[in-house]
Amino acid sequence: MFTRRTTLLAGAAVLAAPAIPRAQAPVTLDVLFANPSFARFFNPIAEAFTRANPDVRIAFRQPAPSYDDQHQALLRGALTNQLPDVTFPGFNRLPELARTLAPRNQILDLAPLIAEEGAAWKGENFADRMLALGQVDGKQYGMPFNASSPIAYYNPELVARAGGNPDAFPTSWDAVVALGGRIKAAAPQAMGVSYYINSFDSDWLWQALIQQGGGRMLNEAGNAPAFGDAAGRAAITLARRFVTESGMGLIGADQNRQQFATGGTGIIFDSPARLNVITGLVGGRFPLRTAPYPITDQARGGVPTGGNAAVILTRDAARRAAAWRYVKFSAGPEAQTIAVQMTGYLPTNKRATAEQFLGNWYRENPNAQAAARQADRSLPWEDYGANGPRIHRMQQEVLTAVMRGDIAPEPGLERMVSQTAQMMRG
Amino acid sequence: MRRRRILPALLSHAVLAAGAAVMLAPFLWMLLTSIRPAEEVFGAVFNPIPGRFAAPENYARALTEGNLPRAMLNGAIVCLGILAVQLLVAIPAAYALAKLRFRGRGVLFGLVLFGLCVPIQVPALPLYLALAQTDLLDSYFALMAPFFLTVFGMFLFRQFFRAYPDEVLDAARLDGMGEFEIVWRLAAPAAVPAIAAFSVFSVVAHWNDLYWPLIVVTSSELATPPLGILAFRDTESGGNYGALMAGAALVTAPLILAFLVARRAFLRGITMTGLR
Numbered sequence: 001m002f003t004r005r006t007t008l009l010a011g012a013a014v015l016a017a018p019a020i021p022r023a024q025a026p027v028t029l030d031v032l033f034a035n036p037s038f039a040r041f042f043n044p045i046a047e048a049f050t051r052a053n054p055d056v057r058i059a060f061r062q063p064a065p066s067y068d069d070q071h072q073a074l075l076r077g078a079l080t081n082q083l084p085d086v087t088f089p090g091f092n093r094l095p096e097l098a099r100t101l102a103p104r105n106q107i108l109d110l111a112p113l114i115a116e117e118g119a120a121w122k123g124e125n126f127a128d129r130m131l132a133l134g135q136v137d138g139k140q141y142g143m144p145f146n147a148s149s150p151i152a153y154y155n156p157e158l159v160a161r162a163g164g165n166p167d168a169f170p171t172s173w174d175a176v177v178a179l180g181g182r183i184k185a186a187a188p189q190a191m192g193v194s195y196y197i198n199s200f201d202s203d204w205l206w207q208a209l210i211q212q213g214g215g216r217m218l219n220e221a222g223n224a225p226a227f228g229d230a231a232g233r234a235a236i237t238l239a240r241r242f243v244t245e246s247g248m249g250l251i252g253a254d255q256n257r258q259q260f261a262t263g264g265t266g267i268i269f270d271s272p273a274r275l276n277v278i279t280g281l282v283g284g285r286f287p288l289r290t291a292p293y294p295i296t297d298q299a300r301g302g303v304p305t306g307g308n309a310a311v312i313l314t315r316d317a318a319r320r321a322a323a324w325r326y327v328k329f330s331a332g333p334e335a336q337t338i339a340v341q342m343t344g345y346l347p348t349n350k351r352a353t354a355e356q357f358l359g360n361w362y363r364e365n366p367n368a369q370a371a372a373r374q375a376d377r378s379l380p381w382e383d384y385g386a387n388g389p390r391i392h393r394m395q396q397e398v399l400t401a402v403m404r405g406d407i408a409p410e411p412g413l414e415r416m417v418s419q420t421a422q423m424m425r426g
Numbered sequence: 427m428r429r430r431r432i433l434p435a436l437l438s439h440a441v442l443a444a445g446a447a448v449m450l451a452p453f454l455w456m457l458l459t460s461i462r463p464a465e466e467v468f469g470a471v472f473n474p475i476p477g478r479f480a481a482p483e484n485y486a487r488a489l490t491e492g493n494l495p496r497a498m499l500n501g502a503i504v505c506l507g508i509l510a511v512q513l514l515v516a517i518p519a520a521y522a523l524a525k526l527r528f529r530g531r532g533v534l535f536g537l538v539l540f541g542l543c544v545p546i547q548v549p550a551l552p553l554y555l556a557l558a559q560t561d562l563l564d565s566y567f568a569l570m571a572p573f574f575l576t577v578f579g580m581f582l583f584r585q586f587f588r589a590y591p592d593e594v595l596d597a598a599r600l601d602g603m604g605e606f607e608i609v610w611r612l613a614a615p616a617a618v619p620a621i622a623a624f625s626v627f628s629v630v631a632h633w634n635d636l637y638w639p640l641i642v643v644t645s646s647e648l649a650t651p652p653l654g655i656l657a658f659r660d661t662e663s664g665g666n667y668g669a670l671m672a673g674a675a676l677v678t679a680p681l682i683l684a685f686l687v688a689r690r691a692f693l694r695g696i697t698m699t700g701l702r
Contacts, residue, residue, distance in 0.1 A: 032644070036492070037657065062646040062648075062649050063657070073644075080554075080563070081558075261465075283463070
């Protein structure tokens with residue numbers, strides 16, 4: 001008995017001996033994220049991670065100014081072998097990035113690593129719909145980290161003046177447009193509703209208007225536009241009605257946020273990631289409220305998900321192992337709690353909404369609930385491929401012309417569909 | 427009699443003051459925004475004096491939240507490094523182009539003029555690939571190297587040296603001075619106004635440059651001032667305007683101070699070399 005125990009101890013010591021120096025050999029992960037202001041949650045998450053994993057240090061690169069700049073930096077890095085170990089590309093840039101890097105063996109499929117953690121772990125942490133956002137061509141290249149879908153921000157004082165009920169935000173678009181019209185009538189110098197797809201910096205809000213009606217931007221194969229249907233017609237008609245019936249003026253996206261913050265607009269639609277900033281701009285002028293995005297088609301309708309996913313690019317085995325620990329931590333409830341509290345994003349981890357993480361915070365910040373309440377409506381942010389930014393600019397021009405009244409909605413939609421198809425071909 | 431002279435003077439000063447106001451208004455706005463809290467940045471009515479004085483918090487955030495102090499130190503290192511090499515190369519080259527007779531001088535000067543027409547975006551790709559191949563990306567050298575040779579400086583100094591009297595040079599040669607000695611002990615001291623003017627151009631351009639640092643720098647330890655300010659501005663979650671403007675004010679301050687110090691020489695340099 002005694003001898004057996006000593007042998008076991010000795011054996012354990014022998015086994016442990018080489019493990020100690022290996023665990024102490026520190027790994028420094030080279031990490032790139034976009035949007036410099038995200039440092040306010042990337043830094044505390046990295047600190048928390050290093051406290052739990054003292055052998056891994058996180059060294060952030062100079063953050064890229066935007067997802068597009070990050071995308072270009074990554075494509076340059078792929079050519080010159082300057083890729084970071086871990087990066088966080090935007091969901092709508094992930095497919096092109098993965099398809100470029102995968103043939104060069106510069107991006108890691110995370111599915112085997114998730115499988116290693118076990119089905120139970122996967123089930124209790126992630127919704128399938130959430131994980132799907134990180135998949136490209138059937139492979140799990142990204143681990144969803146930040147996620148957001150458009151929500152309504154409204155000024156309850158203007159809503160009340162227009163005879164609406166600030167506690168019951170309309171759940172249909174007809175009611176939103178009608179309420180906007182009443183706000184315009186009650187406060188003629190204000191805009192009732194502003195849905196600024198004419199100046200938003202991506203096609204996210206336009207996709208939302210299509211997807212909520214059950215439409216999709218692309219067909220199943222993803223090689224041709226599919227928004228020329230009834231859902232597309234309803235969406236573009238709605239875009240014009242915001243101007244004609246709800247008193248919307250065609251001004252820039254930032255100007256819209258500023259005008260809303262000064263009390264000059266009743267209702268706007270924007271990313272929940274801007275909740276903290278818009279709350280700060282509003283200050284104490286009025287008690288800002290938010291609401292989930294109205295969905296017309298309850299069966300097929302949804303909202304496009306913006307945000308980013310963690311991606312592992314390093315080829316070195318030891319760094320891959322360390323990177324997976326970091327990625328797992330980032331998508332875990334503790335890190336998600338930090339990220340959600342700092343921005344207003346919705347958590348990508350199911351456990352993050354539990355009482356010990358975000359439960360209390362959501363009660364104290366009811367405006368953050370709007371995004372969380374529509375989490376099960378998340379649809380992918382559809383991507384047109386390499387010509388995406390150009391297609392967005394073209395669509396925005398046509399949308400602006402339709403909203404201004406230069407083109408009728410239906411011919412405008414037809415033009416958008418045919419030009420999108422043409423530009424997708426090359 | 428006196429009145430008649432005052433009126434045109436008043437008029438011209440009014441025009442100049444209007445121009446100055448147009449140029450200075452954005453800076454004034456920047457300073458005003460940097461001292462107000464977020465909720466007052468966009469008000470329905472504009473009140474120049476903020477209701478709550480937020481300068482301490484905005485400037486504290488600008489200095490601590492990003493890496494602005496480090497970025498400004500980097501900016502100083504990069505700008506001075508570039509300027510030193512530029513002067514070291516451009517002054518002798520310009521002197522040779524202006525005062526020495528040798529075969530191919532016309533062609534070389536033509537190449538300098540040609541170089542003036544090429545923007546940095548044209549050689550950016552080969553420069554980037556070469557730096558990548560030699561493993562020099564993400565270093566001070568990568569930030570500075572493309573700007574070491576300045577055709578603009580050569581052109582500016584040549585115009586200046588051409589006005590320099592030949593008799594003085596001949597006398598110096600008779601006294602046994604070598605050409606390099608002439609450059610550094612006679613021509614360069616005489617060219618101080620041109621050097622000051624060029625220095626302001628060079629430092630301002632590289633201090634404010636965003637294009638090249640964004641491409642070659644990946645680590646935040648090497649960020650230059652514009653990259654440092656970016657920390658407060660982004661399209662995804664909106665910016666913190668107060669801290670952004672505080673950062674911008676901090677980044678602009680050294681340039682304004684440097685200009686005020688070199689103002690006299692700068693203006694003389696511009697007028698003497700016939701550059702507008």
